[in-house]
Amino acid sequence: MSPNIKYRLGKSGAFKGLVIFFSVLCTIPLMLILFYIIREGITKINWNFLTNLPKPVGETGGGILNALVGSLLIVFYAALIAIPFGIMGGIYLSENKKSLLGYWVRLSVDVLQGTPSIVVGIVIYFWIVKPLGTFSALSGSIALAVMMLPIIVRSTEETLKMLPSSLKEAGLALGLPYHKVMLRIVLPCGFSGVLSGIILAVARIAGETAPLLFTAFGNPYFTTDVTKPMQSLPLLIFNYATSPYDEWHDLAWGAAFILLSWILLLNIITKITTRRWKIQF
Amino acid sequence: MENTILKAVDFDAFFGDNQVVKKVNIDIPKNNVIAVMGPSGCGKTTFLRGINRMHELIEGATTKGKMLLNGENVYDLHPIFVRHKIGMVFQRPNPFPNLSIYDNVIAGYKLNGMKIAKPDRDVIVEQSLQKAALWNEVKDSLHKKGTFLSGGQQQRLCIARAIAMEPEILLLDEPTSALDPISTSSVEVLLHELKKNYTIIIVTHNMQQAGRVSDKTAFFYMGELIEFDKTKNMFTNPKDERTQNYITGRFS
Ligand SMILES: Nc1ncnc2c1ncn2[C@@H]1O[C@H](COP(=O)(O)OP(=O)(O)OP(=O)(O)O)[C@@H](O)[C@H]1O
Numbered sequence: 250m251s252p253n254i255k256y257r258l259g260k261s262g263a264f265k266g267l268v269i270f271f272s273v274l275c276t277i278p279l280m281l282i283l284f285y286i287i288r289e290g291i292t293k294i295n296w297n298f299l300t301n302l303p304k305p306v307g308e309t310g311g312g313i314l315n316a317l318v319g320s321l322l323i324v325f326y327a328a329l330i331a332i333p334f335g336i337m338g339g340i341y342l343s344e345n346k347k348s349l350l351g352y353w354v355r356l357s358v359d360v361l362q363g364t365p366s367i368v369v370g371i372v373i374y375f376w377i378v379k380p381l382g383t384f385s386a387l388s389g390s391i392a393l394a395v396m397m398l399p400i401i402v403r404s405t406e407e408t409l410k411m412l413p414s415s416l417k418e419a420g421l422a423l424g425l426p427y428h429k430v431m432l433r434i435v436l437p438c439g440f441s442g443v444l445s446g447i448i449l450a451v452a453r454i455a456g457e458t459a460p461l462l463f464t465a466f467g468n469p470y471f472t473t474d475v476t477k478p479m480q481s482l483p484l485l486i487f488n489y490a491t492s493p494y495d496e497w498h499d500l501a502w503g504a505a506f507i508l509l510s511w512i513l514l515l516n517i518i519t520k521i522t523t524r525r526w527k528i529q530f
Numbered sequence: 531m532e533n534t535i536l537k538a539v540d541f542d543a544f545f546g547d548n549q550v551v552k553k554v555n556i557d558i559p560k561n562n563v564i565a566v567m568g569p570s571g572c573g574k575t576t577f578l579r580g581i582n583r584m585h586e587l588i589e590g591a592t593t594k595g596k597m598l599l600n601g602e603n604v605y606d607l608h609p610i611f612v613r614h615k616i617g618m619v620f621q622r623p624n625p626f627p628n629l630s631i632y633d634n635v636i637a638g639y640k641l642n643g644m645k646i647a648k649p650d651r652d653v654i655v656e657q658s659l660q661k662a663a664l665w666n667e668v669k670d671s672l673h674k675k676g677t678f679l680s681g682g683q684q685q686r687l688c689i690a691r692a693i694a695m696e697p698e699i700l701l702l703d704e705p706t707s708a709l710d711p712i713s714t715s716s717v718e719v720l721l722h723e724l725k726k727n728y729t730i731i732i733v734t735h736n737m738q739q740a741g742r743v744s745d746k747t748a749f750f751y752m753g754e755l756i757e758f759d760k761t762k763n764m765f766t767n768p769k770d771e772r773t774q775n776y777i778t779g780r781f782s
C-alpha cells in the first residue's frame with residue numbers, strides 16, 4: 250500500500266472513531282439524569298408514597314397521590330382537547346399542500362411550537378383563569394393542549410403525506426364520500442404514525458411546569474374536580490424542591506422519578522406502536 | 531346501430547392550460563370490451579379518468595364537452611353516483627391495506643353506509659370473488675388482510691371490489707402491467723367472463739392483449755382519438771397512417 254492511501258484510510262478511520270465517540274457522548278446527559286434521579290428517587294417510592302397525601306411541614310412520610318391523579322387528569326383532558334383539533338388540522342394540511350390557508354396553518358403551528366410554554370400559560374391565564382375568576386385544572390389542560398397541538402398536527406400531516414395517493418383514489422373511485430375515505434381508510438392506514446405522534450406529544454407535555462403555574466396552580470389537597478385548582482407532578486416538584494424542608498425534597502425526588510418513568514415508558518410505547526401497528530402495503 | 535352505453539361528445543380534458551384530451555367523440559357499445567391504445571403520454575389515462583370523474587380530483591384539472599352515460603351527462607350527476615355506475619381498477623393493485631379480503635369486497639357498501647344483512651353481504655362477497663376468479667383461492671382466508679395476497683390476486687381482489695358495486699361500466703387502466711404472465715392471463719380470462727354483464731374499457735400497451743381480449747380498439751395519439759374500429763380490422767387494416775406506424779412499432 251502506498252503511504253498516501255494509508256494516510257487517507259487513517260483519516261477515514263479517525264473520522265469514524267470521532268462519530269462513534271460523539272454519539273456516545275450524546276447519551277451521557279440522559280444517563281446522568283437517569284442515574285441521579287434513580288439514586289435519589291427510587292428509595293422514596295413505596296406504597297404509602299403513591300397512596301397518601303403530602304403531610305404538613307415537620308411530619309415525615311406522606312405521599313403524592315393528589316399530584317399523581319392530578320397530572321393524569323390534566324394530561325388526559327389536554328389530550329382529549331388537542332387530539333381532534335390536531336388530527337383535523339393534520340388531515341387538512343396533508344390534503345392541501347399549496348393552499349393559502351394551508352400555508353397559514355402550517356406557519357402558525359410552527360410558530361406555536363416555538364412559543365415558550367410560560368407565554369402559553371400567561372395567555373391562558375388572561376383568557377380563561379381571570380374571566381372565570383379561579384385557577385382550574387381545566388385551564389391547565391387547555392394550556393397543555395395548546396402545547397400538544399403542533400406536535401399532533403405535524404405528525405398527522407407527515408404520516409398521511411407518506412401514504413400513497415392510490416389509497417385515496419381507490420376509495421373515491423368506489424364512490425365513497427370524502428369523509429369516509431379520510432376517516433375510514435386513510436386515517437386507519439396511518440394509525441400507527443398518528444398514534445405515536447399523540448403519545449410523543451403527551452410525553453412532551455407531561456412534565457411541563459410553566460403552563461400550569463398560572464392555570465392549574467397546584468393544590469395540597471386531593472381533588473378530581475377539574476373546575477378547581479389541582480396539583481400535578483411538575484408543580485409539586487417545582488414547589489417542593491424549592492422549599493427549605495427535607496421531607497418535601499424527598500417528595501420532589503420521588504415525584505421526579507415517577508415523572509421520568511412515565512416519559513420513558515411513553516417513549517418506549519411509541520417505538521413499539523410504530524413497529525407493531527405498521528400497515529403493510 | 532349497436533346499443534350505446536357511453537358516448538363522449540367533443541370531450542376535452544386539461545391540466546391547467548395544458549390540453550391533453552382533444553375533442554374526443556366516441557360511442558361505446560354495451561357489453562363490449564374496448565381497448566384503448568396509444569403511445570405513452572397520449573392521454574389514455576386522462577380520458578379514462580374523465581369518464582368516472584376522477585380527473586377533476588387533481589388540482590387544476592378540468593374537462594369540457596359531454597360524457598353521456600345512457601344519455602345523461604355524468605358531469606350533471608353527482609360524482610358519487612357516477613362512480614357507483616362506473617367502476618375503476620388501477621394500474622397498481624390497491625386493496626385497502628387496513629381491511630380484510632372480505633371487507634375490501636364489501637367496502638363500497640359498508641363505507642357508504644348501506645345497511646345490508648349479514649347473509650346478503652356474504653352472498654355479495656362470494657359472488658364478486660367468484661366473478662373475479664378469486665373465490666377458490668381465498669375462501670378459507672376471507673378475514674386475512676388483502677395485502678397478504680400476491681400481486682395478481684390483489685388485482686383480482688380490486689376487480690371483485692369494483693364489481694361488487696354492480697357497475698355498468700368497468701374502467702381498467704393497464705391492469706396487468708404490474709403482473710406476471712400467469713396472473714395476467716387469469717385477468718384476461720376474467721375479462722371474457724365479465725363481458726356478459728359489464729362494458730369494459732381497458733387501457734393497454736400490449737397489442738397481443740388487446741387482440742386477445744377486446745372487441746373494438748380506440749387509438750389515441752397526442753390527445754386525439756385517431757381511429758376506433760373492430761380490433762381485427764384495426765390490426766389488419768388500419769386506416770390512419772399514425773395507427774399503422776404504432777401497430778408496426780415505428781413509435782411506441
Ligand atoms: N397530474 C398531472 N399533472 C399535469 N400533467 C399531467 C398529469 N398527469 C398527466 N399529465 C400530462 O397529461 C398527458 C397525458 O397523460 P396520461 O397519463 O393521460 O397519458 P397516458 O396515455 O396514460 O400515458 P401512459 O401510457 O404513459 O400511461 C401527459 O403529457 C402528461 O404529461
Ligand SMILES: [Mg+2]
Nearest residue numbers: 574575576703
Ligand atoms: Mg396511463
